[in-house]
Amino acid sequence: MSKTLILDGLRVAREIHQQTQKRAQKLREQGIVPCLATVLVGDDPASHTYVRMKGKACEKYGLSSIRIQLPTETTTEELVAKIEELNQDERVHGILLQHPVPSQIDERKAFETIALHKDVDGVTSHGYGEVSMGFGEFPSCTPAGIMAILDYYQIPIEGKHAVVIxxxxxxxKPASQLLLNRNATVTVCHSRTVDLANHVSQADIIIAAVGKPRFVQGDWVKPGTVIIDAGYNKGNIGDVDYEACFSKASAITPVPGGPGPVTIAILLKHTVDAAERMLNRLVYK
Amino acid sequence: MSKTLILDGLRVAREIHQQTQKRAQKLREQGIVPCLATVLVGDDPASHTYVRMKGKACEKYGLSSIRIQLPTETTTEELVAKIEELNQDERVHGILLQHPVPSQIDERKAFETIALHKDVDGVTSHGYGEVSMGFGEFPSCTPAGIMAILDYYQIPIEGKHAVVIxxxxxxxKPASQLLLNRNATVTVCHSRTVDLANHVSQADIIIAAVGKPRFVQGDWVKPGTVIIDAGYNKGNIGDVDYEACFSKASAITPVPGGPGPVTIAILLKHTVDAAERMLNRLVYK
Structure with a gap:
């Protein structure tokens, strides 16, 4: 039996961060400090942790960050006004609205307010549409991270059958579009899918993005499948039953250490991309 | 053996047109004539026919239309300028750019210029993104027409496996997103798909959108499948081998008389939608 390759997200993230750091340094030499604004509404402890991690990563790799903290009772209008302010702020190159937001807020409306050229987290419908059409600049970070992992390990995508759960x-959704644009045949499954196991058992590549601990069973998986576990459930448990799937997979991401760290690396990379584009616009205008 | 249901696109189109006509009449009574602007670049005879058909349909159902005819040698900049003019023109509620455009034109750039609220043909990436996210106003007309046919004949979608070719x-792409949003499990196949017949043979619903005459073979289709043939090839031949697939399908669209006529009905409906929205904006502002 051939050995299962562990797809090390930390390693992929490290490589992306290194490139980002170099580019951020170059920008600084030209007087531009790439800057990510994070917006956090309320006091969800997990969200606080995520935002703090993102801020620390910015610091570590030569970006700056602005942290906007709004009270739990913030209205949609107040949040929209704050995002519009950040859209206008020339020091800010990327905007991240940490979700979930409190229930009184129209999250979609808030997302849609983010200017396309600052949507480094890839949450706007316009950004999604551009990515689907094949020319979007900032795909949603986790799907982009998944593609980075597949590419780092030179896993063939074209002609493969990818099943996105x-x-x-x-x-x-964005993972399905990125895979499709790389010439995979893509099946999207979800909570209303009938006979999920049958669909999953036909996959060459499984993208598990369900949000249910150990949801993908070992006996669903055909031997040789590549498994990307994009789930993060309480207690560092993924969406895939890792123990049961490991021996069947030709390659698999661990949890933690899969798409998670790459997601942050992509976020920072996108912020530097946005800063470079802003510089180019200044130079050529 | 049970009889195969013929999904009559003309009948579905007629019903949509009737509703559109009533709504257009109401708008006229309020002083607004819903207006579609068609833009045709060059002298492709098929494109001329399509544009003429759309103009005639507008006339028949109480809409007006403005026909813009640009010479073959039009540049991207000239086309973009014309579209921007139509975006600003308050008499115009919907804009349709007939494609294909001559090869020197950046077709995507021209499409992207169309204002979202006038993109009644559903060609912009932003419109596509909104539709994918489930709140778009104007899905691309043929996919919307396909959904209208399925709904008219009360064909169940939720939990079904739809294979889009x-x-x-x-x-x-937009057909896949509309079906997904209606809770189908969706597989998207294409020119790089390996073992296409195997994928197609698992479908409960087949959407053929390949642009190759009689491409989908009878022996690919499992008994009882619903087949929508969105192909239109020379000589009124669809993407499906109709003779061979007919007896296996539980329901099938003919060519001509499938999604084609419904596409135009949706285009006019969208134009009236856009005019109603413009009226509402005037009333409530």
Missing amino acids: GRSPILG | GRSPILG
């Missing part, structure tokens, strides 16, 4: 606007 | 930005 989940259809959220920032994970399953 | 083709991934063009105005047909295969």
